[in-house]
Structure formats: C-alpha cells, structure tokens
Amino acid sequence: MKLQQLRYIWEVAHHELNVSATAQSLYTSQPGISKQIRLLEDELGVEIFARSGKHLTRVTPAGEAILKTAGEILRKVENIKQVAQEFSNDKKGSLSIATTHTQARYALPAVIQKFIDKYPDVSLHMHQGTPMQISEMAADGTVDFAIATEALELFSDLVMMPSYRWNRCVIVPKGHPLCQVSKLSLEDVAEFPIVTYVFGFTGRSKLDEAFLEKGLAPKVVFTAADADVIKTYVRLGLGIGIVARMAVDDELDDDLVALDASELFEPSITKIGFRKGIFLRGFMYDFIESFAPHLTRELVEQASQASSRGELDELFSSLELPTY
Numbered sequence: 001m002k003l004q005q006l007r008y009i010w011e012v013a014h015h016e017l018n019v020s021a022t023a024q025s026l027y028t029s030q031p032g033i034s035k036q037i038r039l040l041e042d043e044l045g046v047e048i049f050a051r052s053g054k055h056l057t058r059v060t061p062a063g064e065a066i067l068k069t070a071g072e073i074l075r076k077v078e079n080i081k082q083v084a085q086e087f088s089n090d091k092k093g094s095l096s097i098a099t100t101h102t103q104a105r106y107a108l109p110a111v112i113q114k115f116i117d118k119y120p121d122v123s124l125h126m127h128q129g130t131p132m133q134i135s136e137m138a139a140d141g142t143v144d145f146a147i148a149t150e151a152l153e154l155f156s157d158l159v160m161m162p163s164y165r166w167n168r169c170v171i172v173p174k175g176h177p178l179c180q181v182s183k184l185s186l187e188d189v190a191e192f193p194i195v196t197y198v199f200g201f202t203g204r205s206k207l208d209e210a211f212l213e214k215g216l217a218p219k220v221v222f223t224a225a226d227a228d229v230i231k232t233y234v235r236l237g238l239g240i241g242i243v244a245r246m247a248v249d250d251e252l253d254d255d256l257v258a259l260d261a262s263e264l265f266e267p268s269i270t271k272i273g274f275r276k277g278i279f280l281r282g283f284m285y286d287f288i289e290s291f292a293p294h295l296t297r298e299l300v301e302q303a304s305q306a307s308s309r310g311e312l313d314e315l316f317s318s319l320e321l322p323t324y
Helices: 003-013 019-026 030-044 061-088 101-107 109-118 131-139 186-190 204-213 227-235 282-291 297-305 309-316
Strands: 049-052 055-059 093-099 122-128 145-148 158-166 168-173 194-197 220-224 240-244 256-260 268-275
Touching: 003 019, 003 030, 003 061, 019 030, 055 061, 061 093, 093 131, 093 282, 101 109, 101 122, 101 145, 101 227, 109 122, 109 282, 131 145, 131 158, 131 268, 145 282, 158 297, 158 309, 168 227, 186 204, 194 227, 220 227, 227 240, 227 256, 282 297, 297 309
Parallel strands: 093 122, 093 145, 194 220, 194 240
Antiparallel strands: 049 055, 145 268, 158 268, 168 240, 168 256
C-alpha cells in the first residue's frame, strides 16, 4: 500500500468518480491512476469502487470505510508538512478559506488586505459557495477555514467559533410607503412582496422563524444568494429587500433607504470553523484573530481541545461578541 494510492482514491472520490478529471488535477495520466487503484484493490482484496465497464459508478461500502481512513491519513500527512513549513519559514505557505458572497464582499476585504500586507509570501485562496458546500470543504480538508452563518453546526468534526453578531435591514427605494412608518413591524413588512436570501444562506432561517411566530405568511417573490443581486431587483421594483445590514453601503447604495429591522428579527452569528485535528500555523492564528479579535490564540487552542459541542458552547458562553 502506497500513500500515492490513497491520494488517488481520495481524489477520485472527490472528483465525482471522474478519473480523467482527477488525472488533470493531479497532472498525471488517467491509465496510471486506474492501474494504481486496481493494484490497491487487489492488495486489499476488496473493491473500493463499483464499475460498469471501464467507468466507476459508485463507492462500495468497503470503499466508504477505506476512504474515511485514507482521508484521516492524508490529513495527518498534510499536518506533518505544515509543521515542517512552520519551523522552516513561519511566514510562507498557503491559506484557503471557504465563505459566502456576503462575507467575501463585505466582512473580509479589510481583514484580507491586512493579512496580505503582513504575510506577502502566504498565498491566499478564497472559495465561495453555499453554507453546506462551505462546511463540507472544511470538513473534508479542501479548505483550512469555513466562514458562514448557516450549516456549520451540522458537521460534528468542525471546531466552530463565534465571530460576530449581525442584524438585518429592510431596503426600499426612496419615497417608498415604508419610509413613512414611524416604527417598522413585521406586519408592515409582510404587506409587500419580498426579495431576500435563498433559504440556507446568510441567516435566512431567522427571518422565516420570525414571520412564522407571528402567524404571518410573507410573499417572497424572488430569492438570491447575493445581496448585490437582491438590491438590483429592489431597484427594479420587484419588492422590498431584506438583507444583512453590513451589505448596504450608505454611499454606493444612496438611491436606497435602509430601514432598521434589528427589533424584528433575532440577530445571527457568523462563525469561523476548521476541522478537528488540523495543525494551525502561526499566520492562521493571526488570521482568525484579525477577523474576530476576541478569538485569541489561547482561546482557539482551548477550542481545538474541546471534546464536545457542549464544551465548546461553554467556552464561548461569556464572550461579548461585536454586533454589526
């Protein structure tokens, strides 16, 4: 059994069983990968992948178990490389982040600029996706950090740490009837067509829960994952928008009016997470603390050692999070 073989089966499984695509990503040949997979299966005496002709069709039950262990081995190998790099040059390496559009566009630019200025020899890679995709990328080792509001709690092998609270606002064109309301209510909002986030994005669940508790059935006419897209359709008159307050720029969006909705919906908490067992390099601790100053290296190390979700919650229970 060779480490290369384990990498091949792991990569094939994460390229939708497409050996050709895997070969391209690893800069090797398709026949070479297929041969090594067969040699590994012959050595183990079980099939890792079921086949139809020359095509892989699914991962077998034995393959699922083997891939899980292979992933753990590959992550430990990566940890060894990270340890060596930290001691050979603590300011050189790479950092990969998966996050949503809202975080990438509004919450992270200043943090990333500061990080790049301090660590010019660290290559930074950002992946955008749904909260579920983001969590999966962190859990399977595709990225180092996941930053999102939704879905992180679904993955028990992630260490999740609260970064900040944020509120929502209702955005309308200037002169809209809601601009004349002295104190906005959910009933006022429900009277108009609504443009907001796709379910599962940017705290959308909090919005739905608020209307449900009031027995209201809002007319959501358009959803998007991108706050800028939502603002575009508000400008077109499709409806009123409900977005994260940080997604409204008072200068760039001066044709819109942002109405405070912090009392209508519970604030949401954005978290930063990484998979358990990952070796965090010094610049990774710096990135976390730059994004969330209360998450000091000492606190992150304590979080890494937590044995349960309850222990993590207890660790952060007394923190005063910034609110945006």
